[in-house]
Amino acid sequence: MITGIIMASGFSKRMNKDKLTLNLGGELVIEKVIKAAKESKLDEIILVYQKEHIKDIAIKYGIKTVFNSCPEKGQSESMKLGIKSSNLNTEAFMFIVGDQPLLNSRTIDMMIDAFNNDNSEILVPMYNNEKGSPTIFSSKLKDKLLEVEGDKGGRKIIEKAPHMVKYISIEDYRVGLDMDTWDEYQQLIEMEMEIEK
Template sequence: MISAIVMASGFGRRMKKEKLAMTIENIPMVERVVKEAKNSKVGEIILVYRNSNVKSILNGYHIKTIYNNQAYLGQSQSIKLGVKGSNNKTEAYMFFVGDQPYLKCDTINKLIDEFNKDKDHIVVPIYGENRGNPVIFPVKFKEDLLKLQGDIGARGIIKDNINSVKFINIRDEKQGRDIDDVESYCNLETNDQIIKHP
C-alpha cells in the first residue's frame, strides 16, 4: 500500500492568510488535493495540519489527521509526523502539498503505477522543466526521512540517491502549479478565463 501524506501545516507567509482554505471553483485548495487523492490508488491519506480550520474542511473525508504543534520547524516536521503516523504495512510514502489544486487522480495513479514497476526507486514527477509533487519514497528511506531538519523537505535525499530516482514527465503542466502568493492566486486560469478574486 501507498501512504499519502498531505503536508498542510505551512504558515503561508507570502499569502498573509490561510491559503489552503482559499477556494478555486468554490472548493478549498486543500480539499481539491485530498479529493483527488481519495479517488486514487493510495491506501491511506494522512493530513498533517496546523490550522484547525484546514482540518475542519476535510471532516467529511474520514482521513487520518495529525496536528503539527512544531510547524515552525519547517517542512521536515510535517514529513516526519506523516511517516510516523503511516500504516506499518506501507510500502511507500507519497508526499503531497496542500496548495497544488489542479493535481488529478490520473496523475497520482500514473506515479503509483511507475513505483509499482520498481519499488526500490523514488518517483518524482516533472511538469514541463520543473520537478514537482507528489513524490514517492520507498519505505527503505524511512530512517532518512525521519532524520530531516529544517524547511527544505527531502531534496537532499533525492540528490544523494539520484541513481535510484525515476523521473516521470507529466504532460499537463498546469497540474504541477502551486499557489504561493496573492498574485499567483489572482491569476489562476480556469476554462481559459482569468479569474479575478477579491
C-alpha cells in the same frame, strides 16, 4: 500499500492569508487536493495540519489527521509526523503539498503505477522539465526521511542519491503548479476555467 501524506501546516507567509481555504472553482484549495487523493489509488491518506479548521475539512472527507505542534521546523516536520502515523505495512510514502489545487487523481495514479512497475526507490514528477510534487519515497528510506531537517523535505535525499531516483514526465504542467502569492492564485483561477471549458 502506499500512504499519501498531505502536508497542510504551513504559514502562508507570502500570501498573507490562509491560502488553503481560498476558493478555487467553488471549492477550497485544500478540498481539491484532498479529493484528488481520495479519488486515487492511495491506500491510506494522512493530513498533517496546524489549524483546527483544516482538520475539520479533512475529517469531513473521512481521512486521518495529525496535529503539527512545531510547524516552524518546516516541511520536514510534516513529513515525519505523517510517516510516524502511517500504517506499518506501507511500502511507500507519497508526499503531497496542500497548495497544489490542480493536482488530480490521474497524476497521482500515474506516479503510483510507475512505483509499482519499477524498482526505483524515489519517484519525482517533472512538469516542463521542472521537478515537482507529489513525490514517492520507498519505505526502505524511512529512517533517512526521519533524519531530514528544515523546509527542504526529501530534496536532500534526492540530491545525495541520484541513482535511486526515477523522473516521471507529466504532460500537463498546470497540474504541478502550487501557489505562494496572490498573483499565482489568480493565475490558477484562470487556468482552472480553461481546463473546465
